[in-house]
Amino acid sequence: MSFWDTVAQEQERIYDLRCLPSKWVHLASAQAITIYLLLLTSNRDNVLQHHPNLPITLLFTLRTNFEHLHRMLSGYTAPTKQPRCRQTWEDWVFAESKLRTATVYFILASCYDVDYGLPCDRDIDHKFGEIELPATKSLWEATDEVSWNKVRDLAIPAQGRAHPVESSETRLNYTNLVELNKLHGGPECRATMKCDSGLESKVQTWYKKMDELGMLVSLCSVMGD
Template identity: 30%
Template sequence: MLQKPLDRSPSIPAVPTQNIRSLIQRPRLHNGAQRTANLIFHALKSYPKMMLRDRNLPPFIHPHMVFSDAEGTSMEPLTNCLSLVHMTSSPAESTRKLFWKNVHWECERLYTEYNTLTRWQLLAAMQALSIYLIIRLDEGETEYNDFDLLLLSTVTVMAKRLGERTADQGSGHIRTPWKDWVFQESTRRLCVIYQVVNMLVYFDPAAICDHQTDIPISSLPARKQLWEAGDEIAWRVEKARESVGNTTFGMAVDGELVRISQNDISCYGGVIVQNTSSNRQIANWEDWCSGMDDMGGLVMLAASLVG
């Protein structure tokens, strides 16, 4: 069981203690949009349930993050999350209370220690926080999960710190080592999760995002074959099959798929930053979907919601 941290560094901002409910559902203008939003929510809620099965992870958490030592560092935030999620399978009220008490302690710990974490640990923390966020949205407001401000504040400081550590990373050329690509793609997929959450509820950390309003999701996930490559050799083979050029896909505000130069975008922690105005070209959804994994359905639903 996680232990509540006792020490506080005087140089670290105080942990938020106010209990303010912040995750408010966005209004829908017609029934069709609400049905699409409900389907998106069902897809999100499936991710914590996936983690209840042995060696099964949501499509935005790479196995390398859990089942191997990324850069030789401990993925404690994520391994703690995996342990805590199993507590949600019990219908006992006492277990649910204990789950949220541990999540509260974990958020406090991450909030006070974020400045000491490696980039991989920051990513693991952001992934874990996304799972806690989804469970909180699924459960609704209860007396046990009454710390929205702490949860969102922890997401914010983690996103900013992760952005500081990754802002100068490469853009994903074939010469980029496989582990670096796994990190970049994991961050990209995590960005999609947080942006989709922001489509459903008023999500304060999304205010960090500086992307252009005409592209609500600026960088869509890469092909399934790249994501599921078991090692660097397999990844390089798949990477070599991609067409020449440094182009990625984005989703426009009208639900259209567009091609964007990766040089014009970056993922700043859990949010997307659009660096410059780019010359975007309309692309075909079937071209992107043909190589997509389980995240493809979520993105398509998001496109239906905004289109």
């Protein structure tokens, strides 16, 4: 049995799990399917020869996973406040993981002709520009809730630490990067766009703290503007 025979079987197994209520199962399934899609792009001709329908079935399954994930947590954001309580590390990891998985998909879709997958083509659907940028490297790589809270507290202004329930992290999105690239793109762009010093400062801060996925997103924003 070849590797892609195994992938085809795994896709069917993952699709059979679609009715399970566990958000972590759907997240892990979406991550696995995304990895298979990435591998498929570098083996496209060989895969299509033996499994011509695999790209469509993978994308169909990915869409199903994200439909369930959207019902459990809407959008592509990692909110930092909840009513009457501070967000838990587990909830943050789930939201951030979903965001990052979607980011990889949209990067893939920007490089290849992906016309069936996550909702992203209609006016009412999610678009790449709406996705928040990946969290900082130190937050994402925190190994437990204690270390995550320490990093998170350092990122919250003093007034926010005094009222943690009312404070929230301001997250940039992909459109912010594209807008800033256009601003720096040449005289014709600068003549028609007003520089937002606050936005530029936030982006520069994000650049300093981003991880490897952030680097990839930043590169895409330069290539795609």
